[in-house]
Amino acid sequence: MLKDKTIVLGVCGGIAAYKAVELLRLIKKAGAxxxxxxxxxxxxxxxxxxxxxxxxxxxxxxxxxxxxxSVRHIEWASEADxxxxxxxxxxxxxxxxxxxxxxxxxxxxxAVTSKVMICPSMNxxxxxxxxxxxxxxxxxxxxxxxxxxxTGELACKTSGAGRLPDPVLIxxxxxxxxxxxxxxxxxxxxxxxxxxxxxxxxxxxxxHSSGKMGYAVAEAAEKRGGVVTLVSGPVSLSPPIxxxxxxxxxxxxxxxxxxxxxxxxxxxxxxxxxxDYRPSASHDxxxxxxxxxxxxxxxxxxxxPDILKMVGxxxxxxxxxxxxxxxTQNLDVYALKKMEKKNLDLIVGNIVGVKGSGFEADTxxxxxxxxxxxxxxxxxxxxxxxxxxxxxxxxxxxxxx
Ligand code: PMT
Numbered sequence: 396m397l398k399d400k401t402i403v404l405g406v407c408g409g410i411a412a413y414k415a416v417e418l419l420r421l422i423k424k425a426g427a428x429x430x431x432x433x434x435x436x437x438x439x440x441x442x443x444x445x446x447x448x449x450x451x452x453x454x455x456x457x458x459x460x461x462x463x464x465s466v467r468h469i470e471w472a473s474e475a476d477x478x479x480x481x482x483x484x485x486x487x488x489x490x491x492x493x494x495x496x497x498x499x500x501x502x503x504x505x506a507v508t509s510k511v512m513i514c515p516s517m518n519x520x521x522x523x524x525x526x527x528x529x530x531x532x533x534x535x536x537x538x539x540x541x542x543x544x545x546t547g548e549l550a551c552k553t554s555g556a557g558r559l560p561d562p563v564l565i566x567x568x569x570x571x572x573x574x575x576x577x578x579x580x581x582x583x584x585x586x587x588x589x590x591x592x593x594x595x596x597x598x599x600x601x602x603h604s605s606g607k608m609g610y611a612v613a614e615a616a617e618k619r620g621g622v623v624t625l626v627s628g629p630v631s632l633s634p635p636i637x638x639x640x641x642x643x644x645x646x647x648x649x650x651x652x653x654x655x656x657x658x659x660x661x662x663x664x665x666x667x668x669x670x671d672y673r674p675s676a677s678h679d680x681x682x683x684x685x686x687x688x689x690x691x692x693x694x695x696x697x698x699x700p701d702i703l704k705m706v707g708x709x710x711x712x713x714x715x716x717x718x719x720x721x722x723t724q725n726l727d728v729y730a731l732k733k734m735e736k737k738n739l740d741l742i743v744g745n746i747v748g749v750k751g752s753g754f755e756a757d758t759x760x761x762x763x764x765x766x767x768x769x770x771x772x773x774x775x776x777x778x779x780x781x782x783x784x785x786x787x788x789x790x791x792x793x794x795x796x
Contacts, residue, residue, distance in 0.1 A: 408436020482516035519555030579620030588628030606630030609666035707738030
């Protein structure tokens with residue numbers, strides 16, 4: 396999303412100014428051209444050289460000290476695809492809310508027409524000060540995106556709100572600014588990952604699902620404005636930012652959580668690879684080996700509830716229900732059968748067992764089958780891209796209905 400975009404990073408004078416260096420690196424790594432504007436107070440905390448070297452651009456520290464142009468702040472404002480101010484002090488917030496332009500950053504902000512994200516960071520009492528809160532409200536009403544500060548111990552030894560969020564979080568929210576908000580306010584329930592069916596306290600039956608596909612769907616839906624709940628089996632992925640994650644282990648627990656959360660949902664997308672069977676009895680003590688290499692032991696299995704089928708039976712007219720079908724062969728036949736049996740609006744047929752597609756891979760090869768008979772066969776692509784393709788189609792159907 397940030398590739399070849401021009402991002403202006405405004406840095407103000409706060410102890411958190413050092414975190415702006417890491418933020419700059421993340422934005423550069425995403426392929427953007429970054430221009431840094433520093434206030435005079437910011438220069439007291441971090442050197443201009445650091446930002447110049449890492450941004451590979453001149454740093455703007457004043458209105459009149461550019462060798463190239465005396466209207467650089469106007470050029471930078473007009474060429475910006477987005478501006479992020481991190482950390483934003485009470486001073487810049489006050490100036491922007493009240494139309495004051497008396498240095499390079501505040502003057503440039505007067506001319507900015509792009510998306511702007513402001514990341515307040517200061518002492519808790521300053522942050523809670525009525526004037527500061529009033530100014531933040533004004534900036535929000537003016538259409539600026541305010542990233543709430545984190546809470547915790549601050550450099551001034553007080554504890555409370557005012558910490559500049561982690562650069563990874565700021566970066567993620569900056570990227571979000573660039574996505575369409577076609578799913579704004581839509582409640583989206585996603586399932587991801589495998590389930591684990593306990594044999595005894597240390598062993599289980601499961602599958603190779605890494606959660607990558609389901610997490611990509613949840614993340615993409617959140618970026619597009621959805622209010623996302625993700626019911627996730629055990630995976631080693633970080634929770635997608637802004638998504639409410641409910642962790643479960645077994646198919647039974649997944650069924651409980653999906654049924655509990657489905658009534659509220661506008662869109663339900665079941666990506667999880669649910670174990671079809673569980674051991675009929677789970678031992679409460681570890682099963683010990685008996686040392687007899689010729690004897691066999693058996694585990695009796697019981698079928699798990701088909702969660703998607705249960706959801707299909709309960710779903711209301713206004714709800715859109717999508718499932719996945721992981722198949723090694725006869726994709727069309729099996730996928731269409733599942734769509735019918737589980738009362739789905741969409742089934743994403745997923746080719747598994749080939750390199751680069753399905754379980755654990757970063758890419759996926761899928762084909763969409765809609766209830767109205769339309770199909771879309773996609774080439775192999777990143778799971779993030781597959782997720783957005785799924786949402787493009789669902790959004791077109793949900794919004795137009
Ligand atoms: O997690 P990754 O490593 O990224 O891999 C992604 C994936 C291959 C797991 C994913 O893309 C995928 O194809 N998920 C569905 C896998 C599957 O188990 O398909 P299925 O044909 O068994 O089930 C069909 C549908 O019914 C699925 O939506 C499944 O969530 C649902 N189901 C299945 C069994 C069951 N007891 N309850 C269910 O809800």
